[in-house]
Amino acid sequence: MNNLKVIGREKIGQIEFTGIEGGFGEDKKAMTAKDIAQIHSKDVRYINKLINQNRRRFKDGVDVIDLLSSSDELREFAEQNGLIGSNRTEHVYILSERGYSKLLKILEDDKAWEVYDQLVDNYFNQRQAIRENQPALVAGKRLEIMEKNAATRKANLLYKIAMATESETSSQTLLASAAKELTGEMTIPVMKQKEYSATEIGSKLGITANKVGRIANSLGLKTEQPGQNEFGRWSNSKSQHSDKEVPQWLYFEKGYQAIQKAVS
Template sequence: MNTIILDNLKVLTHDNIPVITTELLANLYGTEIIRIQQNYNRNNNRFIEGKHFFKITGECLNNLRLSFSESQISAKTRSLMLWTERGAARHAKMLETDKAWDVFEQLEDCYFNSAKVNNPQPRPEAPELLNDNDTRNLAHLVWSMANGFRFERAWTQGIWYALRHATGIASPQHFEVNQIAIIAEECRRIYGITDTLKSAIFDVEKQAIRRLLRHKDDAETVLREMQQLLEASTHEHDSIMTQSLERWQQANVNRFLQRN
């Protein structure tokens, strides 16, 4: 059997895996069908179904017979053995003839791998990344959330980390357009947190000025109360989640969300 004839063979597949019938394998290897069957029966512990072969019966066999009428599967056939590339290699090894090995090498190139060549798997489309305008809008959002804190740089880094954690995008990879809604929702959540903390810090500073500098209250008592006020603000997560944003904050989020 030469390569040209092998090139013209119709590739039979099962579950998208190229396979070959016992009859065709025997014909190509220059042996009798009974030899292939005997080699399997005597060494069936060395053959694994799904890896070296598929045994087709019942409705699956009927469908295969209709789909591959050119394979001339007899109507009397009750079960059909289909050999994979590994199964064909195992039979070539058991026959141990030059012809069997020569043909198997050709089958590797022209038959078992032809389905991969002729039917390449489509590559998934690369996701659309945020454009420059999206990135500017997002950077402005991050700045507006971090601005006003004493440790603004640390807040900025923390916010970017939270956004990457929400989207699953590690640095320095770019955010994707299909993640805009996720990013916008996370920005709303962070706005609620930063607003609550900024408001608490403002109240602490205002009371400190009034009570310590103007009224000259006991410093230890005032500072302890201020500490309690700040701690209380960190436990207001439920109110933060239901808190509505300021109009300008919502406008910032919408600008990013709508890609304006």
């Protein structure tokens, strides 16, 4: 693992953060979860929670490094640069460009993609473009990202429409179109079947809905949003505390059985 070093405060437009090199490779840039949280107006505990819930999707040393669990040298780096908030701090994550892009898929908001475009152009790939004298490198990468972003947004819109329609045939067609935007193939998704909320499963098994969610995360039952798999699917539902729609994972029979087996 390459040595980490702070290269000072970076400023891209209105975005200001701590510039870091190393860890993911020579001259490779990185960002702290703390700075990412500030950029997206989130609490760092929320960003850490997203990373922890999707930990199996982030590869150590490639996408993410936890400075508090990697080595004494990295812990010392975190301490010397004021990255440890308190004695209760459990994780101090830094993310590579690849790790940050994965996090954006989970954040899934327009501001996130707008910020990422700026960071890719002016931070992550700046040194590589200068060193290799390839000004087209960043421009090409930006175009690739924009195309992927557009496909993801279109798929998300198709998915939401599919979940709102009462026609089974129309719903399946829309879901297939959403799958094509993400995979390039007109994949017919799993047909609708009996579904359970975390609350319903918790009531059946005598545990809380939160525990159901924790077990599901530990077993890796949930897929990325939007989407579905053999264990369940993502759905949008009204929040109990506001009119805002929030994502909710609904369990299929196989998902219910997996939770039941884990607590038995």
